[in-house]
Amino acid sequence: MTSSPPYDPLPVLRHLAAAGVDFVVIGGVAGGAHGSVYPTYDVDVAYARDDDNLERLAGVLGELDARLRGVPFQLDARSLRAGANFTFETKLGSLDILAFPVGAPSYDRLKNARPSSQMSRVTQFALPRLIT
Amino acid sequence: MHEELVLDAREVDYGHDRTLYDQVLPLSPAERIERQAQFATTVKRIQRDLKPAV
Numbered sequence: 001m002t003s004s005p006p007y008d009p010l011p012v013l014r015h016l017a018a019a020g021v022d023f024v025v026i027g028g029v030a031g032g033a034h035g036s037v038y039p040t041y042d043v044d045v046a047y048a049r050d051d052d053n054l055e056r057l058a059g060v061l062g063e064l065d066a067r068l069r070g071v072p073f074q075l076d077a078r079s080l081r082a083g084a085n086f087t088f089e090t091k092l093g094s095l096d097i098l099a100f101p102v103g104a105p106s107y108d109r110l111k112n113a114r115p116s117s118q119m120s121r122v123t124q125f126a127l128p129r130l131i132t
Numbered sequence: 133m134h135e136e137l138v139l140d141a142r143e144v145d146y147g148h149d150r151t152l153y154d155q156v157l158p159l160s161p162a163e164r165i166e167r168q169a170q171f172a173t174t175v176k177r178i179q180r181d182l183k184p185a186v
Binding site: 009036 | 149157164169173176
């Protein structure tokens with residue numbers, strides 16, 4: 001029987017941060033950072049949609065051997081530009097990237113709303129109201 | 133009517149286990165995520181172990 005790797009959201013976030021991807025952690029991990037006791041099994045991030053960021057994001061997804069869950073996908077910035085919300089399976093676990101999270105404000109507002117105390121560049125966290 | 137008005141206040145039960153929050157909130161955000169990740173890993177392991185061998 002094969003064993004699944006331990007769930008750890010930080011390695012994939014470190015990859016994104018190291019590549020300079022402009023992103024904000026949302027969803028269950030953000031909730032957990034704020035004190036939620038609800039479990040999560042993936043990583044959700046909102047991301048900036050400018051061309052440079054899409055290039056950086058596509059590069060990281062390629063490094064992580066990201067595959068869309070369920071359908072074939074040409075992984076590059078152009079494909080990311082053509083879509084918005086993607087659910088990937090990577091070698092470091094599940095990663096969902098959301099351009100327009102339901103109920104969320106614009107990315108700029110989301111990014112500026114993150115708390116700064118005790119939060120490193122790797123662990124940026126959005127408003128708890130994003131947790132659905 | 134002759135009814136006596138009594139004002140009362142009771143705690144609303146939202147279904148949250150406060151004892152869990154008591155454990156989590158003193159932790160730093162990084163420690164909370166680590167705890168959350170350990171829990172998720174444990175659940176995944178239990179789910180895997182419960183699957184019948186094929």
